[in-house]
Amino acid sequence: MKGWIGVFVVALLASGLAQQTVTLQAWTIGPEDASRTRATNLVKAAEELNRILEAEKAPYRVRVETSFETTGWDNYRRRLLLAFQSGQAPDIVQTTHADIGVYAEGGYIVPLEEYLGRYRTFQDVIPALWSAVTYRGKRYGVPQDTEARPLYFNKPLLAKLGWSSGQIAGLPQAIREGRFTWEDLIRVGQEAVQKGVVQPGYAYWHRPVNGPDFYQFYYACGGTLQNPQTGKLVLDRTALGCMYGLLGRLVQTGVMTRNLLGMPWANWHNTVSSGQVLFASAGTWTWAQWATQYYAKDHGGYDYLWRTFGFALQPAVRPGGKPVTLSQPQAYLVTAASRNKELAVRLLSLVTQPKYDAEHALGSAHLPILRTTYVLPEVRSDRFLQSVRYKLDYTTYQPMSPDWGVYADAVFRGISAVESGQLSLEAAVDLVAKDLGAKLGDRVEVR
Amino acid sequence: MRGFGVRLLFLGPAGVLALLFFLLPVALTLLLSLTDLSTVTFSRPRFVGLANYLELLRDPFLPLILGNTLKYVALTLAFNVLMGLFLALSTSLLPERLGDAFRALWLLPRITAPVVYVLIWQGIAAVAPYGLLNQVTGVSVNWIQQHPWVAVVLANGFVGASFGMLLFSAAIKAIPPELFRAAAVDGAGLGATVRHVVLPLLRWPILFVTTYQTLSLLTSFEYILLLTDGGPGFHTTEVWALHAYHLAFSNYYGNARFGLGAAMAAILVLVGLWVSLLYLRLFNFRCLLEVPRIEVD
Numbered sequence: 113m114k115g116w117i118g119v120f121v122v123a124l125l126a127s128g129l130a131q132q133t134v135t136l137q138a139w140t141i142g143p144e145d146a147s148r149t150r151a152t153n154l155v156k157a158a159e160e161l162n163r164i165l166e167a168e169k170a171p172y173r174v175r176v177e178t179s180f181e182t183t184g185w186d187n188y189r190r191r192l193l194l195a196f197q198s199g200q201a202p203d204i205v206q207t208t209h210a211d212i213g214v215y216a217e218g219g220y221i222v223p224l225e226e227y228l229g230r231y232r233t234f235q236d237v238i239p240a241l242w243s244a245v246t247y248r249g250k251r252y253g254v255p256q257d258t259e260a261r262p263l264y265f266n267k268p269l270l271a272k273l274g275w276s277s278g279q280i281a282g283l284p285q286a287i288r289e290g291r292f293t294w295e296d297l298i299r300v301g302q303e304a305v306q307k308g309v310v311q312p313g314y315a316y317w318h319r320p321v322n323g324p325d326f327y328q329f330y331y332a333c334g335g336t337l338q339n340p341q342t343g344k345l346v347l348d349r350t351a352l353g354c355m356y357g358l359l360g361r362l363v364q365t366g367v368m369t370r371n372l373l374g375m376p377w378a379n380w381h382n383t384v385s386s387g388q389v390l391f392a393s394a395g396t397w398t399w400a401q402w403a404t405q406y407y408a409k410d411h412g413g414y415d416y417l418w419r420t421f422g423f424a425l426q427p428a429v430r431p432g433g434k435p436v437t438l439s440q441p442q443a444y445l446v447t448a449a450s451r452n453k454e455l456a457v458r459l460l461s462l463v464t465q466p467k468y469d470a471e472h473a474l475g476s477a478h479l480p481i482l483r484t485t486y487v488l489p490e491v492r493s494d495r496f497l498q499s500v501r502y503k504l505d506y507t508t509y510q511p512m513s514p515d516w517g518v519y520a521d522a523v524f525r526g527i528s529a530v531e532s533g534q535l536s537l538e539a540a541v542d543l544v545a546k547d548l549g550a551k552l553g554d555r556v557e558v559r
Numbered sequence: 560m561r562g563f564g565v566r567l568l569f570l571g572p573a574g575v576l577a578l579l580f581f582l583l584p585v586a587l588t589l590l591l592s593l594t595d596l597s598t599v600t601f602s603r604p605r606f607v608g609l610a611n612y613l614e615l616l617r618d619p620f621l622p623l624i625l626g627n628t629l630k631y632v633a634l635t636l637a638f639n640v641l642m643g644l645f646l647a648l649s650t651s652l653l654p655e656r657l658g659d660a661f662r663a664l665w666l667l668p669r670i671t672a673p674v675v676y677v678l679i680w681q682g683i684a685a686v687a688p689y690g691l692l693n694q695v696t697g698v699s700v701n702w703i704q705q706h707p708w709v710a711v712v713l714a715n716g717f718v719g720a721s722f723g724m725l726l727f728s729a730a731i732k733a734i735p736p737e738l739f740r741a742a743a744v745d746g747a748g749l750g751a752t753v754r755h756v757v758l759p760l761l762r763w764p765i766l767f768v769t770t771y772q773t774l775s776l777l778t779s780f781e782y783i784l785l786l787t788d789g790g791p792g793f794h795t796t797e798v799w800a801l802h803a804y805h806l807a808f809s810n811y812y813g814n815a816r817f818g819l820g821a822a823m824a825a826i827l828v829l830v831g832l833w834v835s836l837l838y839l840r841l842f843n844f845r846c847l848l849e850v851p852r853i854e855v856d
Contacts, residue, residue: 197601218602219602370700373791374787375685375701514599514814525790525794529793531791532704540793543619550617551614551618
């Protein structure tokens with residue numbers, strides 16, 4: 113009997129001393145394939161963390177289980193929402209900074225202030241990106257990447273229109289200096305349609321679904337989205353009218369097709385990247401997406417893209433005006449449901465290193481978040497990153513507010529109504545103002 | 560007492576199911592509709608009384624959405640019942656094997672998964688060089704965006720028509736052949752036979768199909784969600800149930816408002832009840848359930 117007790121005690125001790133494995137779950141999204149490093153870099157950082165834990169003789173190791181969403185933001189956000197509300201949330205979620213307002217108000221994510229000071233790697237993050245993840249004075253996330261949204265132009269099509277190579281190469285600078293505006297784009301677009309260089313409606317395309325890009329027009333029109341004093345959302349009727357006017361004109365002049373909204377993304381990417389559209393607003397990441405997923409993939413990849421496309425800021429609305437772009441930084445957030453918050457932040461401190469930052473930026477055509485990354489030789493010699501970097505000086509952001517979803521949905525319905533010809537721009541502005549007034553009351557300032 | 564026990568035994572299981580899956584959800588929906596439950600307030604919802612209902616009254620788009628709902632139900636219902644009737648009558652006239660094959664063809668939309676079914680529609684309607692319709696007609700437009708109502712009614716109708724078709728075909732088969740012979744002897748042609756023999760005998764299945772489809776159309780929105788998502792523009796094809804779904808589960812930046820969505824759903828429950836009672840009265844349901852005055856063996 114005594115013997116058995118001895119065996120039992122030894123077994124118990126052994127199991128206690130045996131190494132524990134702590135599993136951290138992380139949900140990430142592209143949706144483009146090229147951004148898969150948002151998940152794989154976490155796995156690499158976990159391997160690094162385990163080597164450190166081994167050196168520290170810690171009694172546990174870390175295992176990271178990642179998921180990478182490729183379908184779309186709508187699905188991903190719904191999945192997150194259901195996970196938060198059923199108490200099944202993972203430890204880490206990656207999402208856009210604009211979601212922080214809703215998730216923080218709902219108590220689904222935690223502020224990271226108490227942990228962030230412990231790790232030196234975080235000091236290297238570009239300060240403006242910390243502001244993008246700060247809500248009510250607290251930092252709720254660790255920046256993951258940032259980007260800009262260029263206006264792509266098709267070089268062979270411009271050449272067919274009679275542009276010299278010097279003129280084509282000078283277009284980004286002309287836009288930057290406010291010499292080439294939306295009015296010029298409409299003029300060139302109409303010419304391209306008249307001369308048969310592109311099909312009617314294929315001279316300019318914006319994204320085919322709801323999303324942040326549209327606020328570039330609103331900002332270019334001088335609009336404000338949030339009152340910095342009160343934190344309330346702002347609807348500037350003049351800027352909204354200017355934006356709807358511009359989008360309406362793009363359709364009426366035959367520059368942009370009426371059939372754009374509702375087009376499947378795959379058709380959009382294939383049509384633009386195969387060279388059928390003269391100008392298109394998209395993201396820096398689209399560059400990598402085209403090279404790895406769509407038409408360009410089988411037609412020469414990056415070489416084809418460099419031959420075919422140039423990129424610039426989104427033009428100003430009037431001569432001498434300011435061109436813009438918009439950034440939607442991504443961030444890793446730590447959920448309130450996580451039982452290993454401290455460990456999660458420690459993992460994030462390791463993924464926030466120039467080598468991973470550079471790998472992600474180079475592979476996915478997003479912009480790095482660390483100052484050191486920009487001086488790495490491989491980043492300095494990357495033609496694309498170096499050519500788009502200046503756009504960050506012209507960038508704008510979306511506001512962080514729990515009401516932003518209601519606002520953005522209402523404005524998008526207006527866009528859809530104006531482009532489909534359902535409403536005049538004045539009627540659309542009135543309806544959006546009325547709709548937001550009814551839904552948000554005094555939480556929105558209508559000017 | 561024994562009689563009561565037997566009744567309980569027979570009604571019990573169905574009663575429990577009705578309680579769990581019909582009455583309880585209605586009660587929960589009503590309860591939710593009186594709170595401000597949303598993504599933001601999920602852990603601390605507050606009781607807000609009728610505030611959600613008042614907010615709905617202030618919504619400038621509600622009359623439009625209500626109109627859309629009536630339009631959707633009326634048009635799709637008309638398509639479903641009339642097309643179902645037409646299919647049942649025409650396939651009954653065909654030789655049996657051919658009729659069965661034709662009916663099986665019409666069942667395809669119903670047994671195809673909605674997402675796949677809508678993907679096929681999108682494939683047909685896309686702009687050049689992708690769409691089938693634009694290759695046939697030579698007109699490159701996104702047909703779903705250009706004619707959203709036609710797409711919504713037809714996509715739903717092709718699924719719904721088979722329901723009436725099956726029930727009506729079975730009912731036509733059940734009509735005693737003597738009646739057709741008698742009609743023929745009296746000199747009735749095809750039109751007169753259908754009008755004076757078949758249609759009167761189909762009254763009960765028509766009532767059932769109309770009632771059932773009205774109620775299911777009132778609450779169905781999945782094909783609209785997938786086809787147009789309520790657009791294009793300001794709620795062009797947004798119906799009541801879809802709007803409730805949008806409020807409760809889906810907006811681009813994820814602050815879902817469950818309380819407000821529940822208020823819309825609660826109103827839909829009441830409308831559904833009212834419509835059911837109206838139909839029962841309209842079709843003289845009591846008369847249909849009466850014990851026949853003459854018993855025929």
